[in-house]
Amino acid sequence: MEAFIAASAAVDEFLKRWKGNTGSERANFQSFMRDLCTLLDLPHPDPGEGDTTQNAYVFERFIASARVDGNTDNRYIDLYRRDCFVLEGKQTGKELASRSQQNAVNAAVAQAERYIRGLPQEEVEHGRPPFIVIVDVGNAIYTYSEFSRTGGNYVPFPDPRHYEIRLEDLHKPDVQHRLRQLWLEPDQLDPSKHAARVTREVSTKLAELAKSLEHNGYDVERVASFLKRCLFTMFAEDVELLPKASFQNLLIDIKDRNPEAFPHAVKALWETMNAGGYSERLMQTIKRFNGGLFKGIDPIPLNVQQIQLLIDAAKADWRFVEPAIFGTLLERALDPRERHKLGAHYTPRAYVERLVMPTLIEPLREQWGDIRGAAETLLRQGKTDKALQEVQAFHYQLCQTRVLDPACGSANFLYVALEHMKRLEGEVLGFISELTQGQGVLESEGLTVDPHQFLGLEINPRAAQIAELVLWIGYLQWHYRLNDRLDLPEPILRDFKNIECRDALIEYDSREPELNKNGEPVTIWDGISMKVSPTTGELIPDETGRAKVYRYHNPRRAEWPAAEYIIGNPPYIGARRIRSALGDGYLQALRGVYTDIPEHVDFVMYWWAKASENMASGKTKAFGLITTNSLRQSFSRKVVEKTLDINSDCSIKFVIPDHPWVDSADGAAVRVTLISVDSNKAPGIVALIRNEEAEGSGAYKITLDNKSGHITPNLTIGADPGEATCLSSNSSVSCVGYQLTGKGFVLTQSQKEEHENEWPESVIKPLWSGRDITQSPRKNWAIDVCDWGIDALKVSSPSLYQWLLTRVKPEREQNNRASLKERWWIYGEARNTFRPALIGIETAIATSLTAKHRVFVHLDSNSICDSTTVMFALPGAQYLGVLSSRVHVLWSLFAGGTLENRPRYNKTLCFETFPFPKMSSDQSEKISDLAEKIDQVRKGQQAKHPDLTLTGMYNVLEKLRSGEELTNKEKTIHEQGLVSVLRELHDDLDRAVFQAYGWSDLADKLVGRPGATTPLPDKPAEQAEAEDELLMRLLELNKQRAEEESRGIVRWLRPDYQARDAVQTEVDIAPKAAATKTEASTSKGKASFPKAIPDQLRVLREALAERSHTTESLAEMFKRKPMKSVEEGLQSLVAVGVAEYDPETQTWHTV
Structure with a gap:
């Protein structure tokens, strides 16, 4: 963005034209905005187009705004700029900072937030606008930000003290620059971006100095304590707790004149900071800091180069160091074992806010909204003193609210919580100031949000110390921003003991x-120490870094x-x-x-x-x-x-x-x-x-x-x-695959051919992993002697015994489980309770435990499927068909979990709860035929093209269904895999399965749609609705089957096997049965309307969140039908921007 400063004469002309203008909003707003754009050399809004998707920067941008009652309102955003802001205009004609003017601004913010939530999907592909701007024509401009772009809480920007831009402030170059950036580069106003860069630079300097001092032989802990004191001193001078630039000038003076004096000069300064008093060095009285940071002072002597590194770090503007990431980077800088991570990524602030906001800040802001509304009610009643008491009581409560992070690390979560609570406190104090004409702010009395409320548990001593430092720096930063000074009671730092260094569990x-058997301490890798691999040059665990x-x-x-x-x-x-x-x-x-x-x-x-x-x-x-x-x-x-x-x-x-x-x-x-x-x-x-x-x-x-x-x-x-309830009908026929626990059990094709004539034929079996199913089969084999005794093995096949003795037993001896050491020739999990289900059947079904696409395949029943698969002892192809249908795949995605971003097939949740359809013979035959054709097409094409994978084929199939264009590689897969044929067969199979359930109405809405084998996050509303209906029907069918089974009616999948021995011997955690649901009892009658006004507003707000109401329908919810109190409460909710009234329907609804 090019630099630009409006001429002072141009600003004067603008103010002459607009300041104090009392015309109508409709008549003046657009003219005011065009003049403002001209003044700041900004583009003017474009003419509106009939196609709203083209209206990226326009006045009166149409939006259909949804209400909780399901209705939509046709609304118009006063000025909209895509990816930048939603701007609402008012011309209140009210005195600045008056209650009526502030209420109008608050209502406009709520309205803008509603518009942002209602923006269509195509408008928010890159996130929601980061700014809300409210323009009170002739008075002021108000800015609010939400840089995560998820449409969360918009807060005063840059803070509650400076978010109001009065028209005369347009003379200030920094204000002009801020507004131009808001229009042209809004993300550049995100303070965390600038702060992150400054913080990285500072941390790098500190790490370089720490490494230098450790190289000189100084203890790591002493170096860390020394540097923490240095950096806090740098911060103190930038926020003027010490005279401006005093520490930096002291360092320069020592470097140039007498480097040997460094430890003595710094010790004297820190002792004065600890106790307070006159500093000979700075020739000023220094505040008392205390708090434990400056106890046990033992500065390290520095050479000229090392002092220069401190000077370089001190030159940074420590007012803008980002505490949310500073702790992490400082921890890495000061710990030699962590230093290699200094250039690594850190947890972004926006990520932290996504948890802190809904958990902590939104509830507090809801409470604050209720208090503001109560205050408005009391003010309308002429009870200013009581309104003030309500607000002061909330401030007191805010200052006593405690937040705990039981694994706080270096306090990035706690700092973000502190910052947002300080922001909220700034708004509360602003309200108190309005009610008392500036006389009621309580900061001077020591009542304030401060670090004592932010509690942490941390097992790492260095991280715990850094956490305390981070919270104090963050607190002092915000105090400085909100007050433009740091006039704090002494001591500045207090040892609240709010961060405890201990185990949280x-x-x-x-x-x-x-101790081991030799009486030596048992150790493990410390989880931190790394070294450079001599082979790859990459960092690998350093096994010499041990922990007891x-x-x-x-x-x-x-x-x-x-x-x-x-x-x-x-x-x-x-x-x-x-x-x-x-x-x-x-x-x-x-x-x-x-x-x-x-x-x-x-x-x-x-x-x-x-x-x-x-x-x-x-x-x-x-x-x-x-x-x-x-x-x-x-x-x-x-x-x-x-x-x-x-x-x-x-x-x-x-x-x-x-x-x-x-x-x-x-x-x-x-x-x-x-x-x-x-x-x-x-x-x-x-x-x-x-x-x-x-x-x-x-x-x-x-x-x-x-x-x-x-x-x-x-x-x-x-x-x-x-x-959903586990069904007996599905029991005993599924199992997670065998866990071999020994690489020596696996044979390549050449090894199999080498030994198949000398080893018993029955012990060499095809080996399948989840990867073999979803990718290219590796054609490996497995040795299976799980039903052999060790003596029989030695006698019958000495060669095989030696193979296992030399390749499996050494690995097993390193295992902690005694049973695996003793029975080393048997698989770790031999699935002995499942093996009988495979006897007497030629084929079984398998699927990968975790996979992008949920596909099922037929395999020989004697195959060894490893623990990355799930096996099914179901010989009929009709079961392969039902499992492969989108009916079952949707259920498995719904019921199962994920590993990373791949769906996981939990056989208890996905299979044992799944209600199969009751199929007629014709339906069973049709489903079997289609399933076999799918299986044959896939295997046949993979045999012809060894590099062809099921994942590749189904990626292309998914693209065909979504209508996306195929790449050249995907076109090759399409031809080699006959993917269009596969698509047709799957569609036919899905229709046949829906028909077997009697749910062909859903087939019309779902067959052929994307997401049949893999999660589809951005699905059309019609498809999502149909899938929800399908899941509800399956859940209801599960309940029906469970009820039948309770009466002894079991629809066995394999009655020849299951009915003979229906008891399941492998224990899994099963989902709980559906609890009986009853309507809430109405015998107690209606609730009483709360006496406290904030509680009244809360219950009204919660009722409106459910649906729209008339005044009478709300009053009817309570005893004695308190119409007057409900009416007053609703007016207060409107005043603070929480509710709106629709005169056409005479209903109230939330904004």
Whole structure:
């Protein structure tokens, strides 16, 4: 963007024309905006087009705005600029900062937010506009931002003190520049982008200095403490807690005149900062900082080059260092084991906000809206003192609200929470100032949102210390922004002990190192130390970096500090990695005290369980966690279900089931679930990612599609697969594949040919993995001697015995499970309870455990399918057909979980709950014929073209269904795979299966549509509605079958096998049966209308969120029909921009 400053005379002319103008809004608004564009050298809005998709920058941009009652209003945005802003114009004619003028502005903001939520999909492909602008013609311009572009809460920009631009402020070059950027480069106004760059530069300088000092032989901890004091001193001078540039000038003076004096001069300064008093060096009185940061001062002598690095770091503007990422980068800079990660990606601030906002800030802002509305009611009644009391009471409550991060790291989540609570506090104090003509601001009395409210648990001592520093820097930054100064009571820093360095999950009396049989401490890789591989040049684990494994005495559940809100991002450790990452002793202690948690859950679920306990005890109102995206899988889902069971009034408020994330520990890209649980039962929002756009630094700009309603433990709206019951009819005929646990069991084709004549023919079997099914078959073979005794094996086939002895046994001896060491020639999981189901059948069915496309194939029944597959002992092709249909695939996507972004087939949830259709002989024959043709076409074409894969074929099939153009490579796959033939066969199969269920009405809406084998995130509304209906019908059919089975009527899939022995011996976690649902009892009658005005507004707001109401229908909900109080409450909701009145229908509805 080119630099531009409007001439002072031009600004004067603009002010002369417009300042104080009292004409009508309709007559003046567009003229005012054109003049403003001319003044700031901005393009003028374009003429409107009949095709609204062409109206990227226009006045009166049409939008159909949806209401909660299902109706739509035809509205017009006063001025719209795509990807930049929604602008609403007013001409209040009111005095600036008066209550009536502020109410008009608030109502305009709410209206603009509603327009943004209602923008059509084509307008938000790259995200929603980052700005709302309100123009009070002749008075002022107000700016609000939301840089995540997801349409969340828009907050005053740049902060509550400076978001109002009065017309005379247009003389200021920085204001002109801000408005021009808002028009032309709005994302450049995102302070986190500039701050991130500054923070990276500073961290790099600090890392260079730390490395230099460690090279000089100084202890790592001493270096870290020294540099933390230095950087806080740099910050203090930039926010004028110390005289401006005083530390930087001191460093320059020492470097130029006497470098040897450095430790003495700095020690003297820090001692003065600790105690307060007169500084000889700075020749000024210094405030008392205290707080523990400047205790035990022991500065390190620096040479000239090292002092220069400090000077370079001090030159940065520390007012704009970004605390949300500073902690992570500082931790990496100061820890030699972490330093290699300094250039790695960090968790972007926008990602953190996506959890903090719905969990913490939105509830607080809802409360603030109710308080503002109550104040408006009281002001209309002439009760100014009571209005002030309501607002002051909310401010007091805000300053006592505690937020806990039980895995806080370097406090990036806590800082973002602090910042947004400081923003909210600024608005509250602004209101108090309006009510008291500036006399009622309470900051001088010490009542303020500060670090004591932000509590953390962190096991890493260095990270815990950095967390405290981050919170203080963040707090002081915001205090400075809101007040333009830092006139704080002393001591400036206080040792609140709000960050505790301890384990978040267990407490214990003592621990001792675990010893091996030689009496030496058992150690594991510390999970941090890395080295450069001599082979690849890449970083690999450094096995010399070891951590001791401990045994814990009297372990018990840890107690968490009381907090109204819990947020956090616990460690990403999968269930299978907990033992190797933390040691046997820790895992034993953990599972010993959390006996109610399934053993096979990821580490994060223990944090979930603790947060749930705190909510059940009434300590916590809401919690939000980042979890692995396996949350919907059976074991983790059991923990979620338990939360909703023991907290009967709680509900999932917000969830993004599959979100890109950057692991702050190592910068790795992962997929996670963001989830927020509230202690009140209410509809929630499931946000699905429709579009991801890489932004660099590992971050993605995402576009979300939101769906509202009751969120189930499966993280979906509506039907809950957890209500489905496992059916006896489907029992004992499915199993996860064999887990070989030994590479020596696997033979290549050449090895098989070499040994097949000397080994028993029956022990060499075809080997299939999930990859062999979905990609190109590798044609490997497996040795299967699971039904052999070791003595028989030695006698019958010594050669085979030696093969296993030398290739399997050494590997098994390293395994921790005693049974695998003792029975080393037998598979780790031999599936002995499933093997009988394969006897007497020639073919079986298999699918990959995780795969992009859910496809099923026929295989020989003697095949060894490994643990990346699921096997089905169903010989009839009609079952292959039903499983391959979009009816079953949709159910499996609905009921199963995901691994990364690939659907996972959980046989308990996806197969054992699935109600097969009751097929006539003709229907069964038709489905069998189509299934066999599909299987034959695929296998035949793969035999002709060995590089052809099922994934490739179904990728092309999906493109054909969506109408996308094929690339040259895809055209080749289309020809080689006969994909159009495959498409036709699948469509015919889907129709036949729908007909077998008697649901041909849904076939017309779904057959041939994309998403038949893989999740389709951006599906048309008609298709989504039909799929929801299909799932509801399947769930109802499941309930019918379960009811039949309770009466002894079982529709066995293989009665010849199952009915003979129908007891299932392999135990899986089964979904709970559907609970009986009853209508809420009405015997208690109507509720009383609350006495407190904020509570009145809350119940009215919640009622309007459900549907539109007349004044009378709202009053009818309560005893004694309080028409007057309801009318007053509704007027207050309108005043604060929460509700609107439709004179045509005489109804009220939310904005």
